[in-house]
Amino acid sequence: MVGTDAGTPRERYRAQVQQEIKAHAWEQIRAAGASALSLSAIAKRMGLSGPALYRYFAGRDELITALVRDAYRSLADAVRLRAEAGADLAALAQVLRRWALDDPQRYFLVYGTPVPGYEAPRDTTSIAAEIMAVLLEASAGVVGAATPDDREAPGPLEAHLAEHRSWDGGNPAPSSALRLALVFWTRLCGVLSLELAGHFTGMGFDPEELYTAEVRALTGG
Amino acid sequence: MVGTDAGTPRERYRAQVQQEIKAHAWEQIRAAGASALSLSAIAKRMGLSGPALYRYFAGRDELITALVRDAYRSLADAVRLRAEAGADLAALAQVLRRWALDDPQRYFLVYGTPVPGYEAPRDTTSIAAEIMAVLLEASAGVVGAATPDDREAPGPLEAHLAEHRSWDGGNPAPSSALRLALVFWTRLCGVLSLELAGHFTGMGFDPEELYTAEVRALTGG
DNA sequence: TCGCTTCTGTTATAGGTTCTAACTCATCGC
DNA sequence: GCGATGAGTTAGAACCTATAACAGAAGCGA
Structure with a gap:
């Protein structure tokens, strides 16, 4: 796994959280399609509260684009x-x-x-x-x-x-x-x-x- | 146009409003896709207020199905x-x-x-x-x-x-x-x-x- | 024509969403 | 240690779907 642990600790953490968000997003999409993707639901399942995800993706569109x-x-x-x-x-x-x-x-x-x-x-x-x-x-x-x-x-x-x-x-x-x-x-x-x-x-x-x-x-x- | 004006006046009115709703729906879908379809927006453009459309379609899904x-x-x-x-x-x-x-x-x-x-x-x-x-x-x-x-x-x-x-x-x-x-x-x-x-x-x-x-x-x- | 029934449209409301603003607090680098 | 950066929080605005309860018009039979 070359390149997985590059950058500062903060950058690594940030990248990891982004990956986790995307993993939950795929789970939702597989279950109910992209139109049913909800940032709030992802946040809730990650133990975070709504707006926290906006630190990682500027919005729903940016997440879907990713x-x-x-x-x-x-x-x-x-x-x-x-x-x-x-x-x-x-x-x-x-x-x-x-x-x-x-x-x-x-x-x-x-x-x-x-x-x-x-x-x-x-x-x-x-x-x-x-x-x-x-x-x-x-x-x-x-x-x-x-x-x-x-x-x-x-x-x-x-x-x-x-x-x-x-x-x-x-x-x-x-x-x-x-x-x-x-x-x-x-x-x-x-x-x-x-x-x-x-x-x-x-x-x-x-x-x-x-x-x-x-x-x-x-x-x- | 055979069959256009069948039924009671109420039924005719109802069918006409349903057609009008669908026409506005197509307009929205053409502009921004089916995922952007909004019953509220349709109602607003028809001079009605939100829940009135539920008299004609049981919900968003039923409208899209139609x-x-x-x-x-x-x-x-x-x-x-x-x-x-x-x-x-x-x-x-x-x-x-x-x-x-x-x-x-x-x-x-x-x-x-x-x-x-x-x-x-x-x-x-x-x-x-x-x-x-x-x-x-x-x-x-x-x-x-x-x-x-x-x-x-x-x-x-x-x-x-x-x-x-x-x-x-x-x-x-x-x-x-x-x-x-x-x-x-x-x-x-x-x-x-x-x-x-x-x-x-x-x-x-x-x-x-x-x-x-x-x-x-x-x-x- | 009167009155009952049915249907339409209303407002109020609950609960969901995205997204911004303002604030707190931890962490990181100097 | 201290200031800067960034993560996470709550509050709130502006939407959305959908339901409930109510007001009023239209149709229909007597």
Whole structure:
């Protein structure tokens, strides 16, 4: 645990209390969703009284923003770690699915309903870019493995992406890899969002079958 | 406008006030999201005082439930009307996109973050089934139009769906049509959810290109 | 037309929330 | 030890949901 005990005692204490607040916040969110998050309730359960928490977070919004950032970070770490361990795109799909099922409300904090006025802070967008970079790298591996016969003529989307690839982080992957990473992302989020929101309940089939079928279609398995 | 003025004067008045309440509610939701919906604020803007609204809705949850139902209904009507006018699957995709972009928060009320404990009332699930029935019908048209050469061997998902098609509403469509309707739904919701939540902002490309590319891939255009 | 009933809207109130202000007290560094 | 910093407290303003008790209008039957 390198870096855990850096700074002055006060800073360490402060960081620890902040972590404790966030832990209680996650507990509440898991139980009743982010909209039910209450600073007062957290304070009460920590043996503190209401306004004490404002020493640690400027308000409810700042706490939620921190939770969103942590959620983003946990997904980015999970994906990046497995990618560095040599996982291919199909394996990354399973990482994403596991991460989502492990805590649906955490998934929705990242990919759920946005607040109209809300502007994502800079660090979360950079984490999002980090995730896309990993997916892009893995996608380049898939399209690179395709035999020349499999290379279809670039469609309109590839052409469009070839001209708008400012988000590729300098990755020299072909536009077909850009397309694959993007479609991978949207299709899997599509299945997960509907599954976790319960839109498949009562339909009788197993969402995992749908998910893995989409992964197969994407990775040419 | 058949059926608008049915019932006693009191019933008509009551229905009108309920509609007015919902109109103000949508206004608030469009501006600041469903979590910012306030009965007090609605009452104030209607020239009423707080508790008066409880004559029309038992509480905040019941109002939101009514709004969810109306949102579902508007999507089902939009899709069904165009389908009855002869629209094919690609055209229905455009209807869905237009409906979503027209009011993102309405989309998220249906397909956004769910409240953990919340159980969808029966009438909304039946509307969801109605939407799926329309998509299934249009999907059957697409797979029916495919030449025999295009018919691929049924994959694992088709096999799974063939055994779990309780949601098909008695439609005798082949399991490939079930698969298509399901994948149509999830892929398009994937693009729309990410687009409307702003996850593509700053990436430079046009989400509509991605959307139409997915529609092309689905309808074999 | 009278009067009863039903429904609408009111105020008062309880209890919850976020958040600010002002104050007390412990801790840390010099 | 002493001053500065920071943590935690209570008090309070301004919201919110929701209920209770009451006033008054509208509808309906006799």
